[in-house]
Amino acid sequence: MDKYNAEGYPDPTAAEAIENVMRDERAKTYKPCVFICSPFAGDTLRNLKKAREYLLFAVEQGTIPFAPHLLYPQVLDDSDPEQRKLGQFFGMVWLRKCDELWVFGGYISKGMQVEIDKALKHRIPIRYFNENCKEVQQI
Structure with a gap:
């Protein structure tokens, strides 16, 4: 998971949000x-x-x-x-x-x-x- 934005600055909030969405999707099929x-x-x-x-x-x-x-x-x-x-x-x-x-x-x-x-x-x-x-x- 890329934790940097397009300009190369750290963007942990977006990365965490994407990880949460992926975890929720996996939970639906578990x-x-x-x-x-x-x-x-x-x-x-x-x-x-x-x-x-x-x-x-x-x-x-x-x-x-x-x-x-x-x-x-x-x-x-x-x-x-x-x-x-x-x-x-x-x-x-x-x-x-x-x-x-x-x-x-x-x-x-x-x-x-x-x-x-x-x-x-x-x-x-x-x-x-x-x-x-x-x-x-x-x-």
Whole structure:
């Protein structure tokens, strides 16, 4: 950003005004990345259906959601301990890149608790929602 006018004199006011306009324009298009945390194991068909609902809800809220339990079970076998561990590791890497963790449902599985603990450790904001996508708590 050029902080000098046409005559070569410092002009910080104009430069600051232009920077503010640019920041405002970026803010209009900004979408936070959110990590979707919900049960997978157990009743996987129901849990996957709910996870898709949660993902759509997050999209409708203007975020860029990521749900690793909708992605990695397509290529990794969750019943194989090594592949499950690998999928969880991949999820943890993505969690660190997200702006928030959104926890859905009334039940916290072991895998979900690992994600919550990681978010707490790295001070990633956590929002809790019930199964109907109504927010119940924010940390």
